Amino acid sequence: MKTNRRTETLSIAPTTHISFPIGPLLLSEKMFTALDLPSLFSPLKKKGIDISTLIKSLTAYKLTDNFSIKHAHTWLMQPDTREWYNLPSFTEKTLYRLLEILGKNSAFIISGLQDRIFSRYHFAHTDVNLDWTSLVLHGSASPLGKYGYSRDHRPDKQQITLGITELAHPVNVPIGVTVKPGNVNDVTHFRSTFLQSQKKLTQGSLVIFDKGAGSKQNLELVGACRHDYLTAKKLNTSDDKIIETFWQRDPIKINPEEKEPNQGVYGIKIVKPGSVNYFYFSEGLEAQNLDTLSRKVYRQFLEAEMIQECISRKKKLPKKIGISNPLVKITYSVQTKLVQMSEEEALAYLRERLNTGRGGFFALTSSRNLTLAEALERYRKKDSIEKIFHSLKNEIEIKPLRVWTENSIRGAILIGFLAQLFVSLVRYEVPEAQHVATKFIKYSLMNLTVTMMKGKQGGRRCLFSNFDALNTAILGLKYGAG
Known part of the structure; x- marks a missing residue:
């Protein structure tokens, strides 16, 4: 025992x-x-x-x-x-x-870092991802601190904007960083971020960025430096004509092996002088767009019901709808279409008016003639730079920034x-x-x-x-x- x-x-x-x-x-x-x-x-x-x-x-x-x-x-x-x-x-x-x-000496340091990185490592390519974010700045004395679109969801705080250049997949190594005042948008910030690293790129490298930085001047700048670009395209009324005839153009299914239902992606390619446009339809994106549309329709229906109730009871409209300012006198009349419609008819009317017809569609544009699958894959892999931003902010913890001089x-x-x-x-x-x-x-x-x-x-x-x-x-x- x-x-x-x-x-x-x-x-x-x-x-x-x-x-x-x-x-x-x-x-x-x-x-x-x-x-x-x-x-x-x-x-x-x-x-x-x-x-x-x-x-x-x-x-x-x-x-x-x-x-x-x-x-x-x-x-x-x-x-x-x-x-x-x-x-x-x-x-x-x-x-x-x-x-x-x-x-x-930041410009000198980044240039020296790039020299040493490219001297030690022989990367398979020099295609790059470019992206921008904002960092909250605590205090108001720094000349870099400005109010702008806050990616950190702090519009009440001044901020700075940060640009990163990253060697694209499978390298995923950052090679450049630029700092601008908080009110500088991506279109303006693009030039300094791109030019900081472009001399290290081999001729014909692919520069990938999102549509927030896309402009005619920026695309021409990439071309003038003998590189190619790939970016998302902002859909406009001329693109609506292509979307209307999308299914008549025999789109190719990009992921034919996809086993999940309603997750297919279809695409067509339109080659133009000097550029190629890639139009895609995603079943998964369409489902998300329809869900967003349904919520928006229902919100507007509830708001119309509230306004109609105020009219019927001869009550004042809520402050969020009217203007509350003792120095402003406004006389107006409000009526809704609800008195003429059933709830089903009202919801159908809202859905028809709010639906742009672009649900599930998106487009890319490039100066390089890629296949539909290559263009989509390369653009999607740009999200690796978002992981760098997350790492910088939350693991490396470069925020919060305090009130220092610009150089600090x-x-x-x-x-x-x-x-x-x-x-x-x-x-x-x-x-x-x-x-x-x-x-x-x-x-x-x-x-x-x-x-x-x-x-x-x-x-x-x-x-x-x-x-x-x-x-x-x-x-x-x-x-x-x-």
């Missing part, structure tokens, strides 16, 4: 050993060496603390539980972090001055961009990390810790722990060795 042996109570004695995450520091060190970044940054500041070491440490901090520059200074001033980077004591102002230097904001964005570049290059180089989200790459790197063991004689030794298959692959170590 077996009996359970009673375990003894653990006896824990406090020690002076310090442990902290080392993976992000090792990755930053590895990338700085691989891309020879000290030679890029060192000429920017020749006196005082080595600027390359400060940038390397801030980039590593971005890959940890980063918060603000103030917290970054606290982290750097910890004895073990200072010892790791061989840093003297300094104040927070040193880091803010560093951001100023980076922002002032640009400098802070550059630090975040460097951290994102390192993560993207890890995915490009390391098969084990290819499909791993940024946050899990960060978790794996942060799990790798070093314990600073103080000996009795005053010496120290480092004990590394928490290796896993991912962080060892990223850092080029042998997992399970020793």
Whole structure:
């Protein structure tokens, strides 16, 4: 008969050993060496603390539980972090001055980064995705801060706009970043984002962007630089004639192997002098459009019913419909068609008036003659740049931005961009990390810790722990060795 042996109570004695995450520091060190970044940054500041070491440490901090520059200074001033980077004591102002230097030299830095990226890596192509987003700016003193269309759903806050250039699938590495005031739209922002990287593109590269940046001038600019473009097309009244005859033009089914019902995509191609238009009909998109139309019809029906009830009872219209201003006097009469229609007739009337006839249809345009499937696939894979935006905002955490000078904001964005570049290059180089989200790459790197063991004689030794298959692959170590 077996009996359970009673375990003894653990006896824990406090020690002076310090442990902290080392993976992000090792990755930053590895990338700085691989891309020879000290030679890029060192000429920017020749006196005082080595600027390359400060940038390397801030980039590593971005890959940890980063918060603000103030917290970054606290982290750097910890004895073990200072010892790791061989840093003297300094104040927070040193880091803010560093951001100023980076922002002032941002064009030079991006150009130097591109030189080093393309010198080290021989990418299969130089097709690029371009896209833009906005970042909330807390405060109102920065000249970059303007009110504009907020992708962060904060129209009450000033913002800046951010443009990213990314090498398209399967590379998916960002090679450029531009910063503009918050009221600059995509059409205007396109020029600086495109020109920042276009010299690194081989002739005939495909530049892919959404219809928000599409304009005649921008398309001509891409062509003048001897590249091709692929973008979504804004549907207009002339396109309605093509849509009306779409099914008479013998459209091709793009995904004939699709097994899901109502998910087919059909397309026709119209070749014009200098460009090709691709028109598509998606059964799945049509279902979404019809659902949206139904909700809109019902909302307008309920609003009309409310107005009719006010008229019947001789009540004032709600403020959201009328104008509430003591300085404005308006005399008007309101009537609805509901008194002449049944509910079914009213809903049918609304559906007919609100239906544009474009439900399920969308179009692309390109200067390159691609197949219908190629054009659709390449444009859809542009969403990889949205993942970069999500990573920058939520994992690298370049937001929230505080009220700083214009150069400080640009400098802070550059630090975040460097951290994102390192993560993207890890995915490009390391098969084990290819499909791993940024946050899990960060978790794996942060799990790798070093314990600073103080000996009795005053010496120290480092004990590394928490290796896993991912962080060892990223850092080029042998997992399970020793």
